[in-house]
Amino acid sequence: MAELMRKxxxxxxxxxxxxxxxxxxxxxxxDHVDPLMNYYIALAAMYATAMFGMxxxxxxxxxxxxxxxxxMAIGGYIFALTSxxxxxxxxxxxxxxxxxxxxxxxxxxIVFGLLIGGLGARLTGPYLAxxxxxxxxxxxxxxNRFPALFGGENGLTLTVPYPEGGYAAVDAGTDYVDPxxxxxxxxVASAFxxxxxxxxxxxxxxxxxxxxxxxSVAPxxxxxxxxxxxxxxxxxxxxxxxxxxxxxxxxxxxxxxxxxxxxxxxxxxxVSAxxxxxxxxxxxxxxxxxxxxxxEHWQASLAVLVxxxxxxxxxxxxxxxxxxxxxxxxxxxxxxxxxxxxxSTAKVTAFVISSLFAALAGGVFAQILAYVGPGAFGLxxxxxxxxxxxxxxxxxxxxxxxxxxxxxxxxxxxxxxxxDRGWSEQITNNAxxxxxxxxxxxxxxxxxxxxxxxxxxxxxxxxKR
Amino acid sequence: xxxxxxxxxxxxxxxxxxxxSLDVPRGEVTAVIGANGAGKSTLMRTLAGLVKPASGSAxxxxxxxxxxxxEDIARMGVALVPxxxxxxxxxxxxxxxxxxxxxxxxxxxxxxxxxxxxxxxVLAQRxxxxxxxxxxxxxxxxxxxxALMCAPECxxxxxxxxxxxxxxxxxxxxxxxxxxxxxxxxxxLVEQNAVTALREASQGVVLNxxxxxxxxxxxxxxxxxxxxxxxxxx
Amino acid sequence: xxxxxxxxxxxxxxxxxxxLMALALVLTWRATRVVNFAQVGQAMFTTFIALSxxxxxxxxxxxxxxxxxxxxxLGVFVQYLVLRPVSRMDTxxxxxxTFxxxxxxxxxxxxxxxxxxxxxxxxxxxxxxxxFGQEWPLSIYDLVVISLAALMVVGLTLLFTRTSLxxxxxxxxxxxxxxxxxxxxxxxxxxxxxxxxxxxGGVAGVLVAPTSTISPNSFDILLVFAFTAAVIGGLDxxxxxxxxxxxxxxxxxxxxxxxxxxxxxxxxxxxxxxxLLLKPEGMFGHTKARSV
Numbered sequence: 001m002a003e004l005m006r007k008x009x010x011x012x013x014x015x016x017x018x019x020x021x022x023x024x025x026x027x028x029x030x031d032h033v034d035p036l037m038n039y040y041i042a043l044a045a046m047y048a049t050a051m052f053g054m055x056x057x058x059x060x061x062x063x064x065x066x067x068x069x070x071x072m073a074i075g076g077y078i079f080a081l082t083s084x085x086x087x088x089x090x091x092x093x094x095x096x097x098x099x100x101x102x103x104x105x106x107x108x109x110i111v112f113g114l115l116i117g118g119l120g121a122r123l124t125g126p127y128l129a130x131x132x133x134x135x136x137x138x139x140x141x142x143x144n145r146f147p148a149l150f151g152g153e154n155g156l157t158l159t160v161p162y163p164e165g166g167y168a169a170v171d172a173g174t175d176y177v178d179p180x181x182x183x184x185x186x187x188v189a190s191a192f193x194x195x196x197x198x199x200x201x202x203x204x205x206x207x208x209x210x211x212x213x214x215x216s217v218a219p220x221x222x223x224x225x226x227x228x229x230x231x232x233x234x235x236x237x238x239x240x241x242x243x244x245x246x247x248x249x250x251x252x253x254x255x256x257x258x259x260x261x262x263x264x265x266x267x268x269x270x271v272s273a274x275x276x277x278x279x280x281x282x283x284x285x286x287x288x289x290x291x292x293x294x295x296e297h298w299q300a301s302l303a304v305l306v307x308x309x310x311x312x313x314x315x316x317x318x319x320x321x322x323x324x325x326x327x328x329x330x331x332x333x334x335x336x337x338x339x340x341x342x343x344s345t346a347k348v349t350a351f352v353i354s355s356l357f358a359a360l361a362g363g364v365f366a367q368i369l370a371y372v373g374p375g376a377f378g379l380x381x382x383x384x385x386x387x388x389x390x391x392x393x394x395x396x397x398x399x400x401x402x403x404x405x406x407x408x409x410x411x412x413x414x415x416x417x418x419x420d421r422g423w424s425e426q427i428t429n430n431a432x433x434x435x436x437x438x439x440x441x442x443x444x445x446x447x448x449x450x451x452x453x454x455x456x457x458x459x460x461x462x463x464k465r
Numbered sequence: 466x467x468x469x470x471x472x473x474x475x476x477x478x479x480x481x482x483x484x485x486s487l488d489v490p491r492g493e494v495t496a497v498i499g500a501n502g503a504g505k506s507t508l509m510r511t512l513a514g515l516v517k518p519a520s521g522s523a524x525x526x527x528x529x530x531x532x533x534x535x536e537d538i539a540r541m542g543v544a545l546v547p548x549x550x551x552x553x554x555x556x557x558x559x560x561x562x563x564x565x566x567x568x569x570x571x572x573x574x575x576x577x578x579x580x581x582x583x584x585x586x587v588l589a590q591r592x593x594x595x596x597x598x599x600x601x602x603x604x605x606x607x608x609x610x611x612a613l614m615c616a617p618e619c620x621x622x623x624x625x626x627x628x629x630x631x632x633x634x635x636x637x638x639x640x641x642x643x644x645x646x647x648x649x650x651x652x653x654l655v656e657q658n659a660v661t662a663l664r665e666a667s668q669g670v671v672l673n674x675x676x677x678x679x680x681x682x683x684x685x686x687x688x689x690x691x692x693x694x695x696x697x698x699x
Numbered sequence: 700x701x702x703x704x705x706x707x708x709x710x711x712x713x714x715x716x717x718x719l720m721a722l723a724l725v726l727t728w729r730a731t732r733v734v735n736f737a738q739v740g741q742a743m744f745t746t747f748i749a750l751s752x753x754x755x756x757x758x759x760x761x762x763x764x765x766x767x768x769x770x771x772x773l774g775v776f777v778q779y780l781v782l783r784p785v786s787r788m789d790t791x792x793x794x795x796x797t798f799x800x801x802x803x804x805x806x807x808x809x810x811x812x813x814x815x816x817x818x819x820x821x822x823x824x825x826x827x828x829x830x831f832g833q834e835w836p837l838s839i840y841d842l843v844v845i846s847l848a849a850l851m852v853v854g855l856t857l858l859f860t861r862t863s864l865x866x867x868x869x870x871x872x873x874x875x876x877x878x879x880x881x882x883x884x885x886x887x888x889x890x891x892x893x894x895x896x897x898x899x900g901g902v903a904g905v906l907v908a909p910t911s912t913i914s915p916n917s918f919d920i921l922l923v924f925a926f927t928a929a930v931i932g933g934l935d936x937x938x939x940x941x942x943x944x945x946x947x948x949x950x951x952x953x954x955x956x957x958x959x960x961x962x963x964x965x966x967x968x969x970x971x972x973x974x975l976l977l978k979p980e981g982m983f984g985h986t987k988a989r990s991v
Contacts, residue, residue, distance in 0.1 A: 126733070129736065137964050144961045145962060426814065440795060
């Protein structure tokens with residue numbers, strides 16, 4: 001086995017296998033849980049995406065940074081603005097779809113990562129922490145500064161560009177079409193008995209299910225066609241049949257009533273603010289669309305997909321040469337420099353990568369919450385990310401996953417406890433954070449490797465005997 | 466008297482000191498010499514309480530030193546002048562001196578302060594100046610002065626000659642010898658420069674790889690042929 | 700021109716408060732080489748305690764003293780439990796731990812006093828003083844703030860330069876090993892440093908509270924301003940902290956006056972970034988902020 005691993009590309013394949021396996025597993029899980037669980041999975045995956053970056057930045061590269069919340073904001077806002085305003089991709093002139101927004105969000109992350117990293121990589125410990133603290137507080141404040149563009153204090157509510165079945169064009173033969181949506185309608189429809197009456201079995205995604213907000217498109221589209229332009233009410237744009245993912249498929253923010261994809265379509269997770277720390281007033285209430293299309297399921301699929309892609313990148317970096325470079329620079333920059341490694345390059349690279357991941361997570365955020373606003377991306381978010389990686393295991397990607405799950409699970413757990421014991425709202429809302437804070441201190445004091453590190457040393461102790 | 470009994474110190478797997486025993490009597494200078502890495506500095510730092518021994522003990526006039534914190538050992542009468550410039554450059558000469566012996570009474574401290582200025586007149590001249598304006602030799606005097614402010618019974622000097630001109634070194638060591646006899650101090654002197662050390666000391670101890678290889682009157686050690694070749698370089 | 704002076708004067712009060720907070724940060728930095736990011740959480744907590752005292756007794760001075768005592772106790776608590784056990788070498792760990800404390804304190808305050816913004820009663824007249832027939836942008840309250848802040852600064856300066864305790868604290872900050880060898884009880888000295896920082900932070904919190912509303916998160920921005928001021932002044936410099944604290948307050952006042960108050964955090968961020976880029980050791984400082 002070890003021999004095999006030394007072959008070039010072997011590690012890459014291994015990582016790919018791991019990621020694909022996890023993805024498939026998660027998709028199966030997704031199909032078998034209720035929408036609330038889907039939502040939690042989506043959240044956890046989103047956190048994990050950002051936290052993979054924190055593992056690289058804080059854990060491997062040893063740079064404690066609070067800036068990733070702000071970078072999520074950047075990614076989220078770029079996604080929101082581009083998806084709200086662009087019909088075609090600039091410069092390239094290609095038709096728009098949500099992936100392009102993600103790409104631009106990622107580019108934004110890289111650019112800001114370079115900016116922040118360029119300055120931050122030269123700073124030591126508390127100076128870097130303080131600077132990124134300022135960034136965490138200052139960047140969301142910029143959103144307030146230009147209310148016309150950024151929506152000010154209230155943020156932007158965007159209509160999420162989701163098609164059923166995933167982003168990719170069916171006829172382009174891409175990698176993901178949600179089989180459960182295309183195939184049987186029963187498991188999905190049954191989750192929403194109130195909708196069942198209006199949905200005929202097998203008739204999941206037909207034009208008739210979508211109230212159209214504008215002039216309907218070419219009558220050459222047959223009912224039962226899964227993913228055609230007519231399925232998406234478009235405010236006046238015309239497109240050919242089979243055009244899947246053009247801008248016209250996405251009702252812009254100005255679309256009128258009957259709009260399918262607005263914030264009101266998000267069922268409330270029931271836990272509101274405490275499930276997503278420091279969101280500040282996001283209203284995700286209402287029913288599910290009139291079509292049996294389970295939004296949360298799609299959200300979870302998207303989030304997991306992005307998380308898996310990012311995980312693949314992270315795995316290759318962390319468990320490859322670059323990971324060693326980062327660790328070397330963290331542990332002994334002088335020795336590293338003498339060995340020919342440039343510490344500042346390594347540090348800036350860590351910043352750029354983690355910013356990219358955070359920005360992508362921000363893009364996912366925008367699609368899950370259909371909202372971006374300064375309150376959602378404030379200091380609390382950055383602190384939550386830090387808490388998650390520290391508790392899970394600062395230098396472990398798996399630890400990031402554990403941390404993400406913890407971030408989503410604990411508030412829910414506390415809520416259940418409080419319902420049983422009748423705690424006041426004050427206590428219930430703050431208990432998770434109190435626990436996080438105390439745990440972080442505890443971890444730093446006695447178990448710096450977090451959950452993953454502790455388990456590893458436990459195993460080492462047991463196997464030594 | 467400072468008694469060191471079977472002292473062993475480990476830095477992880479490395480045995481820095483192995484079963485070192487020696488007596489440092491009052492009123493004279495005992496020199497500890499040996500090659501680099503022989504364990505001389507480790508010995509000093511362990512006696513001062515900066516390093517914890519793995520086993521063994523050290524006592525001053527019957528009072529146990531090992532196991533106590535460095536600041537308490539200083540208060541018990543053992544003052545270390547560590548290797549390198551151990552003055553605080555940002556503080557003035559006066560302030561550096563005042564660091565020593567803060568637990569003592571005001572009159573005693575004032576008396577010690579005056580004594581130090583008598584011993585080292587150059588310090589009196591520069592008392593309000595920052596320590597980083599002093600020359601190397603002056604700073605060494607300041608470090609010793611601060612140690613004296615603690616009214617020690619035992620003075621530990623770790624390589625005081627480092628980086629200093631030979632004339633200055635002789636001056637300082639002569640002074641230390643005087644102190645030992647006049648104030649009845651037990652002085653333990655660690656030196657790379659074995660010739661100088663043995664000349665000033667009455668007793669000598671040779672350390673190699675953490676162990677005592679020879680102990681006795683300084684003159685004997687200085688004239689021992691083999692030892693001279695092996696450790697003293699001539 | 701009048702506007703300029705008005706804004707300037709108006710900023711002195713908040714500048715004094717920022718200066719105190721920056722001072723608290725510098726105190727713990729000099730003592731233990733740790734920037735206590737939880738300082739502002741401690742100040743928030745003690746301010747809430749002061750509010751409870753104020754509500755119970757109706758006496759502002761008692762509340763202020765209460766905040767100072769609570770500040771000292773909390774400072775010792777945090778240092779003893781959190782920072783002391785974390786080894787000096789592990790800077791990342793120490794930074795993370797201070798954020799953990801901050802989170803915990805904010806949550807605890809929310810649990811005890813609720814997350815809503817609460818008003819802190821104004822103990823003095825906060826309207827503009829009229830003197831020589833002209834309305835000045837300073838109130839009696841502003842004068843109290845400035846005097847108290849000045850008093851604390853003078854007191855601390857005397858402590859550091861004239862007393863043995865102050866000397867011990869400075870020595871411990873510069874070279875703890877030499878301090879120990881001189882018989883100075885280093886851990887106690889550090890604890891005193893943290894207690895002092897807690898007192899200073901507590902005063903800052905009580906002073907800032909009547910100027911707006913308080914809530915567990917409302918002090919976060921003060922942390923950014925105070926840290927910025929401390930860095931620009933030089934983390935090692937008490938003088939710098941005070942000077943730049945006031946300076947930051949003035950700049951914020953000018954920015955808020957001439958444009959919009961929501962610009963203030965951004966301006967602070969830009970100032971911080973520029974300082975770290977060009978002169979990381981600050982105007983009065985001498986340690987290295989940069990590694991490479």
